[in-house]
């Protein structure tokens with residue numbers, strides 16, 4: 001009988017540790033966190049302030065290096081590699097959405113999306129236009145981020161995060177400054193994205209995010225609670 005080989009999960013983190021040292025002080029931000037997220041799954045990362053949510057997302061994205069443990073994206077190790085290689089893998093495989101925004105202010109919304117696609121090596125104007133349409137931004141592509149409302153800005157950030165058709169979407173408090181209606185809309189879009197096969201991981205304090213997710217990874221002092 002032919003062997004059946006399961007595809008690797010889009011995101012797999014094993015026994016992640018991250019320590020910050022300043023003088024004699026050491027903060028154990030992550031203490032042995034493991035997580036596997038399947039295609040189409042929406043996972044909320046919850047926990048009190050300082051529990052390690054942002055540190056975890058930064059390690060998953062290859063923005064930060066864990067002191068121990070491994071992160072794989074689509075079966076490819078992204079941790080413990082030179083920064084240039086992590087950046088290239090991130091541009092190709094990962095979409096990121098942050099509360100502080102992932103839009104470059106001197107570029108139009110369209111140009112922000114185009115740049116993310118070029119960095120991923122996948123220019124795709126058809127997908128860019130489809131994203132703008134789907135996110136209700138068709139008329140806003142040619143303006144700069146400073147002229148967008150808060151809700152438009154959140155949606156434009158999502159368009160940039162999805163520009164490279166990522167296997168994994170990582171969002172850190174993406175709805176922190178939004179009103180409830182706009183939060184709902186962004187959560188619906190994240191849900192849609194998961195339903196289309198993306199592994200979606202969202203760190204948030206918001207009960208609405210936890211309620212929208214398929215499951216929750218609760219952190220407490222850097223450990224799985």
Ligand SMILES: Nc1ncnc2c1ncn2[C@@H]1O[C@H](COP(=O)(O)OP(=O)(O)OP(=O)(O)O)[C@@H](O)[C@H]1O
Pocket residue numbers: 020021027028029047048049050051052053054055056
């Ligand atoms: N660059 C850093 N240098 C030193 N300590 C840090 C650094 N970044 C985070 N920490 C510490 O690591 C711990 C985890 O921080 P992290 O930002 O990951 O938590 P969080 O759960 O995302 O918090 P919040 O919900 O407030 O954003 C905290 O004790 C924090 O003070």
